[in-house]
Amino acid sequence: MTTLNDFSEPESCPATNLLKLLAGKWKPQIYRLALEGPLRFNTLLRQLPGSNKQSVAVALKELEEAGLLQKTIIKEKPLHIEYNLTEKGFMLVPVFKQLENFSAE
């Protein structure tokens, strides 16, 4: 079957909601980097050339609020903060694979 569900009302379309969440300028890259291991704020800034504190901070907060990232305070030598992908975050992997496969033809 090639049909999708019917979502007449604009806001009841789940695909739209997820697209909104992921469509920020830096969020896909942040997600991708998160797949490789824990993120740290300043490191992330350096890994995203052209980005800025403000935007990255907002992106992290929104990804956290969406339950894709978890913020943890690491009480070690240079006391810092880590952002890790949650279980829900890892569930996005197949979605990304699909996104990649599509445009890669």
Next chain:
Amino acid sequence: MTTLNDFSEPESCPATNLLKLLAGKWKPQIYRLALEGPLRFNTLLRQLPGSNKQSVAVALKELEEAGLLQKTIIKEKPLHIEYNLTEKGFMLVPVFKQLENFSAE
């Protein structure tokens, strides 16, 4: 395997490009309607309450340029234009299914 490919340069990430393409305010709905059959400009406007000519025209043009929609002049009774999903366009179906499945839990 849970790993994704490496896309160090921001612009070489296909997922990002596709997200950009689909993330417009009206594009997901337009895509969804296109799944149900050929689109016509004025009809589409009426089907998308709150939209406007300008935005819909831009969305159609971008989806066409991306190769998801094909514009055809129908030389019949009330000479008009149709937008149809291309083969590439239909290939997006599984992506949308994934997007929906994810946010639906």
Next chain:
DNA sequence: TCAATTAGTCAGAAAAACATGACCACCCTG
């Protein structure tokens, strides 16, 4: 104690996306 690194916040400016209303050209019907 001074300076650097940690992870941010805030106000304001710039840029991008989206909306509004006027206008246009073609076709068709009466």
Next chain:
DNA sequence: CAGGGTGGTCATGTTTTTCTGACTAATTGA
């Protein structure tokens, strides 16, 4: 030939997103 329907464009304005630079506050090392 007037009026409505076709499918738009264009200039402008508003709204949303993103960026910039200044600032903060706690921790750490010299």
